[in-house]
Amino acid sequence: xxxxxxxxxxxxxxxxxxxxxxxRALDGVDLDVLPGEVHCLxxxxxxxxxxxxxxxxxxxxxxxxxxxxxxxxxxLGSPVAALRxxxxxxxxxxxxxxxxxxAENIFLGNEPASFGFTKRLAMRGAARDLLRRLGHPEIPxxxxxxxxxxxxxxxxxxxxxxxxxxRLIVMDEPTxxxxxxxxxxxxxxxxxxxxxxxxVVYISHRLDEIRRIGHRVTVLKxxxxxxxxxxxxxxxxxxxxxxxxxxxxxxxxxxxxxxVDESREVLRVEGLTREGExxxxxxxxxxxxxxxxxGLVGAGRSELLETVFGARKADAGTVMVNGKPLRPGSxxxxxxxxxxxxxxxxxxQGLLLDQSVADNVxxxxxxxxxxxGFTERxxxxxxxxxxxxxxxxxxxxxxxxxxxxxxxxxxxxxVARWLVRDCSVLLLxxxxxxxxxxxxxxxxxxxxxxxAAGVAxxxxxxxxxxxxxxxxxxxxxxxGRLLTEAPAAELTEAAVLDLVMEGSEVMT
Amino acid sequence: xxASSPGTAETVDQPVQPPPANVPKVxxxxxxxxxxxxxxxxxxxxxxGYVTGPDTFLSESNISTMLRLAAAIGVVxxxxxxxxxxxxxxxxxxxxxxxxxxxxTTLATQSYGPFVMVVCALAVGLGAGLINGLLIAYGxxxxxxxxxxxxxxxRGLAERLSGRRTQVVNQQGYLDFFRGAFLxxxxxxWMLAVVYVVGWVVLNRTTFGRRTFAVGGNAEAARLAGINxxxxxxxxxxVAGLCCGIAALMVVARTTSGAxxxxxxxxxxxxxxxVIGGTLLTGGRGTLIGxxxxxLIFTVVNSIFTQNNLETDVQNIAKGVIIVxxxxxxxxxxxxxxx
Numbered sequence: 001x002x003x004x005x006x007x008x009x010x011x012x013x014x015x016x017x018x019x020x021x022x023x024r025a026l027d028g029v030d031l032d033v034l035p036g037e038v039h040c041l042x043x044x045x046x047x048x049x050x051x052x053x054x055x056x057x058x059x060x061x062x063x064x065x066x067x068x069x070x071x072x073x074x075x076l077g078s079p080v081a082a083l084r085x086x087x088x089x090x091x092x093x094x095x096x097x098x099x100x101x102x103a104e105n106i107f108l109g110n111e112p113a114s115f116g117f118t119k120r121l122a123m124r125g126a127a128r129d130l131l132r133r134l135g136h137p138e139i140p141x142x143x144x145x146x147x148x149x150x151x152x153x154x155x156x157x158x159x160x161x162x163x164x165x166x167r168l169i170v171m172d173e174p175t176x177x178x179x180x181x182x183x184x185x186x187x188x189x190x191x192x193x194x195x196x197x198x199x200v201v202y203i204s205h206r207l208d209e210i211r212r213i214g215h216r217v218t219v220l221k222x223x224x225x226x227x228x229x230x231x232x233x234x235x236x237x238x239x240x241x242x243x244x245x246x247x248x249x250x251x252x253x254x255x256x257x258x259x260v261d262e263s264r265e266v267l268r269v270e271g272l273t274r275e276g277e278x279x280x281x282x283x284x285x286x287x288x289x290x291x292x293x294x295g296l297v298g299a300g301r302s303e304l305l306e307t308v309f310g311a312r313k314a315d316a317g318t319v320m321v322n323g324k325p326l327r328p329g330s331x332x333x334x335x336x337x338x339x340x341x342x343x344x345x346x347x348x349q350g351l352l353l354d355q356s357v358a359d360n361v362x363x364x365x366x367x368x369x370x371x372x373g374f375t376e377r378x379x380x381x382x383x384x385x386x387x388x389x390x391x392x393x394x395x396x397x398x399x400x401x402x403x404x405x406x407x408x409x410x411x412x413x414x415v416a417r418w419l420v421r422d423c424s425v426l427l428l429x430x431x432x433x434x435x436x437x438x439x440x441x442x443x444x445x446x447x448x449x450x451x452a453a454g455v456a457x458x459x460x461x462x463x464x465x466x467x468x469x470x471x472x473x474x475x476x477x478x479x480g481r482l483l484t485e486a487p488a489a490e491l492t493e494a495a496v497l498d499l500v501m502e503g504s505e506v507m508t
Numbered sequence: 509x510x511a512s513s514p515g516t517a518e519t520v521d522q523p524v525q526p527p528p529a530n531v532p533k534v535x536x537x538x539x540x541x542x543x544x545x546x547x548x549x550x551x552x553x554x555x556x557g558y559v560t561g562p563d564t565f566l567s568e569s570n571i572s573t574m575l576r577l578a579a580a581i582g583v584v585x586x587x588x589x590x591x592x593x594x595x596x597x598x599x600x601x602x603x604x605x606x607x608x609x610x611x612x613t614t615l616a617t618q619s620y621g622p623f624v625m626v627v628c629a630l631a632v633g634l635g636a637g638l639i640n641g642l643l644i645a646y647g648x649x650x651x652x653x654x655x656x657x658x659x660x661x662x663r664g665l666a667e668r669l670s671g672r673r674t675q676v677v678n679q680q681g682y683l684d685f686f687r688g689a690f691l692x693x694x695x696x697x698w699m700l701a702v703v704y705v706v707g708w709v710v711l712n713r714t715t716f717g718r719r720t721f722a723v724g725g726n727a728e729a730a731r732l733a734g735i736n737x738x739x740x741x742x743x744x745x746x747v748a749g750l751c752c753g754i755a756a757l758m759v760v761a762r763t764t765s766g767a768x769x770x771x772x773x774x775x776x777x778x779x780x781x782x783v784i785g786g787t788l789l790t791g792g793r794g795t796l797i798g799x800x801x802x803x804l805i806f807t808v809v810n811s812i813f814t815q816n817n818l819e820t821d822v823q824n825i826a827k828g829v830i831i832v833x834x835x836x837x838x839x840x841x842x843x844x845x846x847x
Contacts, residue, residue, distance in 0.1 A: 309732070311731065311732055331731060331732060332734045332736060335733070341732055343732055348726070348728060348729075349728045349729055349732055350729050351726065352721070352722055352725040352726050352729055352792065354792055355721060355722075355725055355792070359718065363718075363722055363730065363733040363735070364733040364735075366735075370715045373716065374714050374715075375713055375714060375715055375717075377713075417733065
């Protein structure tokens, strides 16, 4: 794959390696970008796209590999260095200061100034020129950025890139927050920029967009480039095939016998809707069953889980647990009915980091560990220790502070909280995020054990192989809707990927 | 817990690791480095007091005076500790003390006798605190703003009720009881002790206390664990208000009157004591023992300055220095613990 760099290339990256503790996020990435082209990056979640963007923007330093910029070897030592070379990055979450004006944001950190005084008039004039170049002279440079629409904010972000005289602009899912006509405008701007010789590295999950504006495609898988510089009109099936078949380091423990008890329907969701997040979702969950939800980030999966759990209030629809309707929008009601949630953000939503594991484990069942309001410390510690041993959390010391545990053990501690309650439905949102390979295998085994004990598990994961490997049944979500429901055995990774990614042709 | 317990512990082929040494432990009875340092500071201050006034400082009457002066602010600080551990702040405690002290000493209230005066003070404190709590929990006001509003309006109401006059207590029964002594120890000191013991038990041995730590440590995690975070938040501020009501009883007993100027700057002293005591302003961590030592440190400093006839301006400068020094000292111990 690594030929000698094309002399005409704007940017060439060869053999880029970046390792984090426990993961090799990039393991030999090659990328070759020509001036004036839209170069698309494709790959599943975890394929290494985000890490690659961070290397490009100077936020991460690669451990190995060569970067050539306009024919010269280059190091992107810091975001400032990357910007000086002419590489600007537009992140998915726009990095603008909402309280500052459009002009101030465009020139943030780069203010035209003399003797420390900003030249406000010069700045506004320059901002107006840049916005005109982007075809939006109507945006007033003095307007507060927080008052603009997300499309307007994106334009400001793009103007900032131009203010740095960027030769290469990295766009990370720029259309995620845009309406259809705003997407058209974005594509027009991209076309104009490339006509001027600016190159764009474009990341999107929407294959139809890639077809509309892309020139060439590079596909990443498991931190490696599996195909570089393909023409953008490569057939979908070929692209999907390239992306799938990920080497999954973890062997999924195959269950010989299904533990599903079809006679016991534990959870029934009907017509569940939350405006702007998801609509008309319905499914059932049986005792001992593992159901996986596949879909991209932003498809409404976490929102669905939190709504089932009552942490968000549904606009319409019902949730029934063991045949009884659940009071909507009440976490205590859901917990009392036997639902447990291990949330997506373990640290910010799941754990009391500065408190002991025992405190964390008993948090959802304090009344069971108290008499007349007085906590029974001994009982707490005993139960916590027993649960930790059952989950194989080592060391099984309930007095340990949650912060000091590894990612996998923190996840186990969150699950333990619901085990001591004997919950009948367990909602797991990205249970293996940030968990190293060895601990993942343990978590998979744990999920199987739970199902074997009759718990109904609803699992959300961005990793398609994980969903297929663990679940009995798979629900595929896209843009807030439930597309398909099928037994996992009847689905292939490529088929699921095809479903979750192809969505946006519906909109155009 | 037993019948349907999932996963009958699988035998695992990996060796069981011994628990690593130096695992940080949680709050409890164990000697705590931070508290030991604080206690050391208190002892050093007492030594200074003794050296500069060997005849007076450790005399029974001086100790008794110091503790009686510390009583009201000490009780207020208990409520403040709960609020701060829950992740909030209460700027209105001083004003609530003033309002309760005025309301219980109006001629109308006093006409019903000492018992009604006590009930009145407690109810006024509890009510004002509950208003704070409801505004914060259900009205979604930031604690700083909600209690700032109460800070202004409670004292305003106190001024209106009293016409800015000092209302002398005419109920001798009230004064006899609260200014009296039991087993040779003044009632005010007993009250202080009881409030701390009860506060400690509630904070460390009840589900209410556990939830307070949980809400302050990670409100979202507490909510997703099924805890009614809003109701709990409201209750914590009500507790703080109740403590102000108790403090009002003490102030009225000590000064034999109620006035709208009572409890001035209590919020600052209480916050300072809580912070010196090692409670995190961001919530989730803290101890009442630390708060008590914080209160005592201030009391001893006051006493030293008074017995040496030093001006209050010097005294205030010293207070500021102590706050900064205590926090820096703890910051230091914190850092060394993490590495």
